[in-house]
Amino acid sequence: MNRVKCIISYDGSDFVGYQVQPNGRTVQGEIEKVLSRMHKGEFVRIHGSGRTDRGVHAKGQVIHFDTYLDLKGEQWTRALNAQLPEDIVVLTTESVDCSFHARFSAKGKEYHYYLYRDTKRNPFLRNYAFHYPYPLEIDSMKKALEFFLGTHDFTSFSSAKSDIEDRVRTIDMFRLVEEEQKLIFKIKGNGFLYNMVRIIVGTVLEVGEGKRKPEDVLEILQAKNRGAAGKTVPGHGLYLYKVYY
């Protein structure tokens, strides 16, 4: 068998999420359907670096699968893209050693979160950026970002529904970029808990609104309680940008 790694991008708007579910269209389901067709009906399981939620996009999600087919990287890319729906694209494909695992070999991830700040809605961005027409103190937000850097217990910044025990994660990059009427949060770390990016962004927005101070982030981290942090921002502004190995 050959193990194949693909970097893929998808528009999350019309998916109920990345992971196969009993009901609804999923990214995993669409790719497995195409692969199974290429393997004469034999089911092929794909493994992603992690799931993304309903409406969440990916510019650099990574998957792997095992196959007896003997295609070269670019042949895989072309064959998959010819059959995949228009909202999923394979960017690159390469052969990898069988010790590689899209999820367990991942060393880190980078997410981007897009805000659209114009006073009026933009119909073309309704699925691609969180419309946030309120004033924001950008300097306070930038100060708040620094408190997330380093290794912390992120219990306060993860969904209370999560039953993962080890909630210690390391954030090694967190930046705020202004591009015309967009404000982009760029965050990179060794791993992220369920809803972690969206709760972090929601909390930083409350700093930007003046409802919290930048240094409040320290207290929130120490509280280890989801109730201490801010709101969860919507999924449609979130992009899985890159997975690091």
Added chain:
Amino acid sequence: MNRVKCIISYDGSDFVGYQVQPNGRTVQGEIEKVLSRMHKGEFVRIHGSGRTDRGVHAKGQVIHFDTYLDLKGEQWTRALNAQLPEDIVVLTTESVDCSFHARFSAKGKEYHYYLYRDTKRNPFLRNYAFHYPYPLEIDSMKKALEFFLGTHDFTSFSSAKSDIEDRVRTIDMFRLVEEEQKLIFKIKGNGFLYNMVRIIVGTVLEVGEGKRKPEDVLEILQAKNRGAAGKTVPGHGLYLYKVYY
């Protein structure tokens, strides 16, 4: 009665077109539904500068309607946007004289057509630009554009289905703009026949592919026959950019 003019923008992806039809969601239908609600159930007809087809977008469509409500411009904008679906937005509203008519007062229109030229599909642009990964001779295309300028009978560049008799139109601006991996056609004229922009762009693409020479445009115009021109490019790359009064 007061006559009100609105400049609106919409994402055409989820509409069967601008104009009300027996089946399917339309831009006109959605706006009339909101206005009728604001007028306590009394039906309010809106008039657009013209229709746009299925999948075609607008950044500056213009509509007008008559109302007994006494709201100021910005109040109309806010009230409509609060109730309109996310894929339609009112950009500005103003009171106009009752002699103004969105369609009959229009002096000209500007359309933009977007190509996306990367070799790979982009899932985020699937509804917003025509994916065209083939080589193009840009200089030949720019030469072809010049032959469209001025006043011509555009029968060859209009849908054979159209039963309009006067097919003479004047084009006063036609430019090609390269922006990263996008190629944008910008065309302005005193009026456009059914499918005219899409057939013109399709024909210029055939010049870019080397299948036709720039000066062939003259012959095509003289033929006054739809069969002489190139293919109609898809609607999802087209934007009604501005209506001139």
